[in-house]
Amino acid sequence: QSALTQPPSASGSPGQSVTISCTGTSSDIGGYNFVSWYQQHPGRAPKLMIYDVNKRPSGVPDRFSGSKSGNTASLTVSGLQAEDEADYYCSSYAGSDRLVFGTGTKVTVL
Amino acid sequence: QLQLHESGPGLVKPSETLSLTCTVSGGSIYTTTYYWGWVRQPPGQGLEWIGSIYYSGNTAYNPSLKGRLTMSVDKSKNQFSLKLTSVTAADTAIYYCARSLGSSGSQWCAFDPWGQGTLVTVFS
Numbered sequence: 068q069s070a071l072t073q074p075p076s077a078s079g080s081p082g083q084s085v086t087i088s089c090t091g092t093s094s095d096i097g098g099y100n101f102v103s104w105y106q107q108h109p110g111r112a113p114k115l116m117i118y119d120v121n122k123r124p125s126g127v128p129d130r131f132s133g134s135k136s137g138n139t140a141s142l143t144v145s146g147l148q149a150e151d152e153a154d155y156y157c158s159s160y161a162g163s164d165r166l167v168f169g170t171g172t173k174v175t176v177l
Numbered sequence: 178q179l180q181l182h183e184s185g186p187g188l189v190k191p192s193e194t195l196s197l198t199c200t201v202s203g204g205s206i207y208t209t210t211y212y213w214g215w216v217r218q219p220p221g222q223g224l225e226w227i228g229s230i231y232y233s234g235n236t237a238y239n240p241s242l243k244g245r246l247t248m249s250v251d252k253s254k255n256q257f258s259l260k261l262t263s264v265t266a267a268d269t270a271i272y273y274c275a276r277s278l279g280s281s282g283s284q285w286c287a288f289d290p291w292g293q294g295t296l297v298t299v300f301s
Binding site: 115 | 216223224225229240241273278284286287288289292294
């Protein structure tokens with residue numbers, strides 16, 4: 068069960084947009100619309116930002132959006148704010164009652 | 178508001194068993210509505226799903242840990258637990274417990290909320 072692949076880092080200036088990719092295979096991301104995204108600030112527990120590819124839990128700003136194409140899912144943060152600086156992890160159902168996380172991306176707000 | 182809190186030894190010796198408990202407050206663990214899961218994070222590294230359990234005791238485990246992992250639910254204490262046997266330094270991590278979004282379809286695959294996490298170090 069290999070981790071999903073994310074770029075190690077991404078950055079943008081305040082007000083800009085940043086998009087993070089999450090690449091898997093047809094056995095996980097490509098096979099199911101069960102992709103989630105988590106935000107994690109240093110020393111804190113992860114927080115769910117997106118589930119089912121593009122759904123936002125209550126309380127998550129609509130600046131956060133998700134999408135999927137083939138075996139790659141993406142998280143876009145629009146109108147970047149200082150508090151968006153954090154690590155972001157994707158996860159996906161991988162069949163046979165298995166979940167897999169991504170390698171993580173550190174987002175820096177310049 | 179539902180809260181989860183992990184507890185257990187912070188130090189475990191190699192080859193011994195790591196035991197952690199997640200205490201749930203603000204809601205019952207004995208419900209058909211949610212799954213309960215464990216996720217770990219080695220220091221400075223990414224997240225790894227450990228496993229998930231339903232109130233009935235049905236489990237789903239990370240295949241890489243199968244054979245060493247046991248998860249259980251204690252209705253009387255409103256807790257769920259994990260036991261990981263034959264630990265090595267590679268099991269050193271922050272261990273988080275979390276509740277799934279739901280129990281149907283895809284909802285068991287997303288976790289919210291999470292506990293604060295507890296660091297377990299495997300060290301002789």
